[in-house]
Amino acid sequence: xxxxxxxxxxxxxxxxxxxxxxxxxxxxxxxxxxxxxxxxxxxxxxxxxxxxxxxxxxxxxxxxxxxxxxxxxxxxxxxxxxxxxxxxxxxxxxxxxxxxxxxxxxxxxxxxxxxxxxxxxxxxxxxxxxxxxxxxxxxxxxxxxxxxxxxxxxxxxxxxxxx
Ligand code: ZN
Numbered sequence: 001x002x003x004x005x006x007x008x009x010x011x012x013x014x015x016x017x018x019x020x021x022x023x024x025x026x027x028x029x030x031x032x033x034x035x036x037x038x039x040x041x042x043x044x045x046x047x048x049x050x051x052x053x054x055x056x057x058x059x060x061x062x063x064x065x066x067x068x069x070x071x072x073x074x075x076x077x078x079x080x081x082x083x084x085x086x087x088x089x090x091x092x093x094x095x096x097x098x099x100x101x102x103x104x105x106x107x108x109x110x111x112x113x114x115x116x117x118x119x120x121x122x123x124x125x126x127x128x129x130x131x132x133x134x135x136x137x138x139x140x141x142x143x144x145x146x147x148x149x150x151x152x153x154x155x156x157x158x159x160x161x162x163x
Pocket of ligand 1: 149152154156161163
């Protein structure tokens with residue numbers, strides 16, 4: 001029988017983490033915020049779930065995750081020039097700005113990469129697509145998910161949805 005505090009499918013897992021890129025620059029971190037809580041078995045990127053599988057509370061580790069196991073490679077088809085008129089009402093558009101775009105797949109954050117007089121080129125790839133991810137992780141909580149949490153597909157209570 002599996003240990004109650006070992007990470008496996010349908011456990012509610014709480015971790016602290018720090019994400020850096022190849023150059024050691026910090027891209028994201030739970031430091032100074034709530035730790036990350038999720039339901040194991042599809043809640044995180046595949047490389048991270050794999051690294052966490054079988055771990056227990058108190059374990060600390062480092063893992064390097066290639067883009068294929070992270071946010072995927074950049075898709076060149078997701079970089080598109082759109083008419084500037086789509087940005088009606090916005091006086092100043094500059095590279096690096098981010099907008100919510102409506103797409104057939106729902107709302108998506110796009111990043112402006114180039115601005116021409118009549119068109120704006122936007123990149124709809126995930127900001128971490130194509131990036132090799134270096135994580136420092138510590139496991140701070142493992143518990144069974146309730147039947148209700150499994151039915152809803154998200155965590156309730158601390159670190160989760162309040163309803
Ligand atoms: Zn719910």
